Amino acid sequence: MTALQFAVFGHPIGHSLSPRIHQAFARQCGIELEYRAVDVTAENFESVVRGFFEGGGRGANVTSPHKAAAFGLADERSAASTRVGTANVLSRAAAGRLAAHNTDGDGFMRDLAERQGIDVHGQDTLLLGAGGAARGVAWHLLDAGVRTLTIVNRSPAAAAALSDAIDEPAEVHVCCWDELSTRGSYDLIVNATSAGLLGATLPLPLSLAGPGTACYDLSYGEAAGGFLRWASSAGVRYACDGLGMLLETAADAFALWHGRRPDTDELYRALRAQAA
Numbered sequence: 001m002t003a004l005q006f007a008v009f010g011h012p013i014g015h016s017l018s019p020r021i022h023q024a025f026a027r028q029c030g031i032e033l034e035y036r037a038v039d040v041t042a043e044n045f046e047s048v049v050r051g052f053f054e055g056g057g058r059g060a061n062v063t064s065p066h067k068a069a070a071f072g073l074a075d076e077r078s079a080a081s082t083r084v085g086t087a088n089v090l091s092r093a094a095a096g097r098l099a100a101h102n103t104d105g106d107g108f109m110r111d112l113a114e115r116q117g118i119d120v121h122g123q124d125t126l127l128l129g130a131g132g133a134a135r136g137v138a139w140h141l142l143d144a145g146v147r148t149l150t151i152v153n154r155s156p157a158a159a160a161a162l163s164d165a166i167d168e169p170a171e172v173h174v175c176c177w178d179e180l181s182t183r184g185s186y187d188l189i190v191n192a193t194s195a196g197l198l199g200a201t202l203p204l205p206l207s208l209a210g211p212g213t214a215c216y217d218l219s220y221g222e223a224a225g226g227f228l229r230w231a232s233s234a235g236v237r238y239a240c241d242g243l244g245m246l247l248e249t250a251a252d253a254f255a256l257w258h259g260r261r262p263d264t265d266e267l268y269r270a271l272r273a274q275a276a
């Protein structure tokens with residue numbers, strides 16, 4: 001019998017830990033599956049994903065830069081993906097239909113609050129980026145009670161579009177990169193850009209952070225290195241990458257596909273120990 005087929009689609013994708021994580025979850029739950037990483041450009045995304053599901057694929061994770069496209073090609077959309085307009089999980093539904101879901105926000109908050117112990121309530125928060133991942137976490141930060149959410153993005157129009165979609169003008173503000181040096185410091189800075197993944201450095205003034213600031217980079221591994229080094233040189237209280245978020249979002253996708261949520265703590269410790 002052929003093993004159940006799963007994949008993650010992104011560009012680039014070589015850094016992805018998703019195949020390893022899903023195989024470890026599968027071993028934990030006694031399930032046999034195949035999970036591969038597929039590098040696909042924006043122009044080929046739809047045809048490659050449709051081909052994967054037509055060929056028997058059961059489920060897919062979708063990462064940068066395809067989350068909005070994944071949402072667009074689905075036939076059915078969960079409430080979580082509809083609210084943010086992006087999807088990081090696609091599943092085969094009845095009659096060959098594709099269902100979209102987004103686990104980014106829940107996974108982010110579970111790691112941030114429960115594993116890293118960061119209480120965002122009442123915090124002035126700076127969100128770097130306005131792409132798929134930023135959309136995935138922005139509403140959850142507001143739900144969790146941040147005092148203000150300032151969104152800054154390289155293309156100002158995307159930041160304005162995200163702010164308009166959230167439609168909470170008392171709490172949500174937009175600002176330009178050039179203005180950051182005049183903004184003072186924030187309690188929490190969340191990097192949701194793909195700059196590190198693409199080998200670019202973010203121009204961040206040290207004045208954004210102080211001894212009370214917590215920094216969280218959604219990227220993990222080498223991609224998070226630049227932002228975490230900046231945080232360290234700014235003398236922040238706490239800084240971490242998105243490895244824990246990746247595990248939590250993966251566990252939610254796994255539960256959606258297999259009806260059982262695996263434990264994430266042991267794998268988190270093992271991956272952290274390897275990275276040290």
Ligand code: NDP
Pocket residue numbers: 063064065066067104107128129130131132133134153154155158192193194195197198200201202218219220223242243245246247249
């Ligand atoms: P998208 O491609 O949808 O968005 C990329 C964002 O990064 C945009 O806001 C873009 O700005 C910005 N950006 C790209 N390059 C630069 C640069 N050189 N300088 C400043 N801004 C830049 O990607 P995603 O939102 O899906 O993913 C973003 C990152 O988050 C990735 O590294 C991804 O791996 C990580 N991630 C991690 C998760 C986890 O579970 N740990 C989950 C989701 C994402 P512009 O609009 O101007 O192009």
